Amino acid sequence: MEITLIQGDITEQAVDAVVNAANSSLMGGGGVDGAIHRRGGPAILEECRALRASRYADGLPTGQAVATTAGRLPARWVVHTVGPVYARSEDRSPLLASCHVESLKVADTLGAATVAFPAISTGVYGWPMDDAARIALTTVRQASTSVTEVRFVLYDAEAYAAFTRARDALG
Structure with a gap:
């Protein structure tokens, strides 16, 4: 699998799955979530509402993933995953790793070859960028998947630099 790092806007990625x-409600929010819902349009929210009405009445659990249409995005699907909120007092890194593994499993069931990931949990959920980058890259490298290309699309120079440092440290 090819893993690439890109500084840019994830909503502009022409991939099979973004x-x-x-957040667990699947109803949109801030950051990446809000940007994907805004750019993708109402079709994404419609499918999220249907998922809430059927399989996820209590919301999507942390570390799990589910797919919807990508609406007006230049992708075929959106794979929604709920990252953990960072806590110094508790190691939640297995949940962050699970977001990546479960997203790739969903991508495999869709037949997706190319997947774009953001820096999960690093926004309002407070995960330190360097640690999130290490967990994300390590997990994706070790994942058993049919996906041939994973792009980590980092919104700003700080995130891009953190992922670059982690990639270089992992060799």
Whole structure:
């Protein structure tokens, strides 16, 4: 699998699947989640509402993933995953790793070859960027998947630099 790092806007990625750092409600929010819902349009929210009405009445659990249409995005699907909120007092890194593994599993069921990930949990959920980058890159490298290309699409120079440092440290 090819892993690339890009500084840019994840909503502009022409890939099979874009991963959304969603909240458990699946109803949109701030950051990446809000950007994906705004750019993708109402079709994404419609499918999210249907998922809430059927399979996820209590919301999508942290570390899990589910797919919807990508609406007006230049992707085929959006894979929604709920990252953990960072806590110094508790190691939640297995949940952050699970977001990546479960997103790739969903991508595999869709037949997606190319997947774009954001820096999950690093926004309002407070995960330190360097640690999130290490967990994300390590997990994706070790994942058993049919996906041939993973792009980490980092919104700003700080995130891009953190992912670059982690990639270089992992060799």
